[in-house]
Amino acid sequence: MTLNVKESTIVETQAIAAKKAAKQMNFLSTDDKNDALNLLADHLEAEYKMILQENEKDLEAGRVKGYDEAFLDRLALSKVRIFDFADGLRQVAMLEDPTGKTISDWTLENGLRVKKITVPLGVIGMIYEARPxxxxxATGLALKSGNAIILKGGSSALHSNKAIIKVIHQALAKTKIPSDSVQFIDSTDRKATQQLFTMKEHIDVLIPRGGASLIHSVINQATVPVLETGVGNCHLYIDSEADVKKTLSVLVNAKTDRPAVCNAIETVIIHKDWLKQHKEELIKTLKENSITVFGDNVTLETIPDALPATESDWANEYLSLQIAIKIVDELDEAINHIERYGTKHSEAIMTENKQTAEHFMKLVDASALYHNASTRFTDGGVLGFGAEIGISTQKLHARGPMGLPALTTVKFLMTGNGQIR
Known part of the structure; x- marks a missing residue:
């Protein structure tokens, strides 16, 4: 099946309009962008009831289709969440403008002056699932960094996204930022998404945000450069010298605070000596928090009602109150397990031994590492970015929570007086 000709034309028209708007944004001041973000925040708060009404349509459709609770949690909005979005935009407005910064400035022997500055990426294609x-x-970060953005959200959040986009366009119409700088593709045809993959003449970078299948699909099919975000099979390693009170507090927070998000832990690796000493406290904590356990043979012998872990359990992003537990004899065994099954997102170690923690931090390959703290801090808003456009698990250009600097590149400016080579 091919994309409807009319829809194909609409998608390309939107991309062309975004590219034109991106050029216009080069002439905007920081104040112009900040004023727009603050006004957009005000509009979101003023229109929260309308947005919630549309969100309920998506939730009802999701219930009919049998979406699980984790999915519905990602999809659901509330007055508090919408006001948090607005606050995030205001925080982004207060951040330093990442564009037009001089990284380096020097003069060659022949008098040619060379300046390296930061500039917007241009047009960002954002492909994501059930997260309104x-x-x-993404809109806030793109606009503050001087980029235009083309948004393609999942069909499960279509009503919510269309309502939010309506508010965004109403707000931008009152600012110096062109409304065409924010485009939303409302087609539910997968071909519309795939069309974005190959529009290299109009789009500068694609950012997929969602499950493994979406991300792999974009990476494998796109001819447009991809800023890869990753799923979160995050681990918590409990060392033999871990403090029991700190450890159980971190475990509960990292698993139960919001189980459906990518920075929640999915596997706990426990040193056998710690388990031997603190198994009763662990069992009590897991039971009190209704956490279902899938484990290896030692776990099955230790924790009542634990279920046998299959190979897929070690790689699974549960996004629910389920967890895999593996018991190890030493630190390097834990590190090897993380290397095999981890997604290079967020990994944590609980230990009072600084040398052990340093060994873990040096050898574990992930975008965010924690010593005696919850993985739930891998979040752009929490880390002071105002918001994030995703969490990169790759190593080129950007890694970890991506805020404003990740949406810029560089340009070399040369100023001479007739020099020739």
Missing amino acids: NVTVD
């Missing part, structure tokens, strides 16, 4: 908050976060 991404519509707001």
Whole structure:
């Protein structure tokens, strides 16, 4: 099946309009962009009831289709969440403008002056699933960094996203930022998404945000450069010298605070000596928090009602109150397990031994590492970015929570007086 000719034309027209708007944004001041973000925040708060009404349509459709609770949690909005979106935009407005910064400035022997400055990427294509908050976060970060953005959200959040985009366009119409700088593709045809993959003449970078299948699809099919975000099979390693009170507090927070997000832990690796000493406290904590356990043979012998872990359990992003537990004899065994099954997102170690922690931090390959703290801090808003456009698990250009600097590149400016080579 091919994309409807009319829809194909609409998608390309939107991309062309975004590219034109991106050029216009080069002439905007920081104040112009900040004023727009603050006004957009005000509009979101003023229109929250309308947005919630549309969100309920998506939730009802999701219930009919049998979406699980984790999925519905990602999809659901509330007055508090919408006001949090607005606050995020205001925080982004207060951040330093990442564009037009001089990184280096020097003069060659022949008098040619060379300046390296930061500039916007241009047009960003954002492909994401059931997270209406991404519509707001991505828009705010793109506009503050001087980029235009083309948004393609999942069909499960279509009503919510269309409502948010309506508010965004209403707000931008009152600012110096062209409304065409924010485009939303409302087609539910997968071909519309795939069309974005190959529009290299109009789009400068693609950012996929969602499950593994979406991300792999974009990476494998796109001819447009991809800023890869990753799924979160995050691990918590409990060392033999871990403090029991700190450890259980971190475990509960990292698993239960919001189980459906990518920075929640999915596997706990426990040193056998710690388990031997603190198994009763662990069992009590897991039971009190209704956490279902899938484990290896030692776990099955230790924790009542634990279920046998299959190979897929070690790689699974549960996004629910389920967890895999593996018991190890030494630190390097834990590190090897993380290397095999981890997604290079967020990994944590609980230990009072600084040398052990340093060994873990040096050898574990992930975008965010924690010593005696919850993985839930891998979040752009929490880390002071105002918001994030995603969490990069790759190593080129950007890694970890991506805020404003990740949406810029560089340009070399040469000023001479007739020099020739």
